[in-house]
Amino acid sequence: MADRVILCVGTKRGLFLLESGKGRKRWKVTGPLLKGWSVPYAFVDTRGTPRIHVAASSMTYGCTTLSSSIKKHNFKPAKQAPAFPKLNPKAAKFAKQYGIDASPLIWSLAAGPERKKKVLYAGTAPAGLFRSEDSGQTWEPVAGINNHKTRKDWSPGAGGQCLHSIQMDPHDPSRMYVAISAAGAFRSDDGGSSWKTINSCVADYVGAPKESAVGT
8 A cells, every 4th residue: 555645636626635644544635726727637647756637627728738746736737738629510410409518628637658657648528539748748639549430420428528538458558448428438459549449238328320339
């Protein structure tokens, strides 16, 4: 068990850090940090010198990622934030019809492989995956999933169309998984260059496109 535990708690009014020792009986609360920002996601990257990476949005400054050392809380925004994809026409029509929010948002962040300490991934709404090779200073789209052949069938979920989950395989640095609402789960075995759907044996949602590999 770790001697030091830090929890990142994102809220609509900024970021809070909860810190405790091994026993986890008492917690020190720091925050709110990043006042004026809404924080959907944040995590501590422990590969090398620990850093905090945050997905944040503001009515004034838009959506971006910010990074800071744990000690100083000197958050700096990305020099080049993710460039959000657009909804496909069918998804845009569906979102408008049912009043589903289609505003840009960074939903999730994840550390890359252990041996690539500066690589990060970000999942967005509308659904897209982005990769940074400089610890979050700049982001580039992962074309293999963003331009996937099934994208024409991706639909907004009730919370919007988003890439909400990113998972690296701890045993294989070339394998990773993402999940998209509403398109299901995808797997890459070559570091994100190509992707395949992994939705077999999973029930489709009501109204999902027929004879499609997505729709869970």
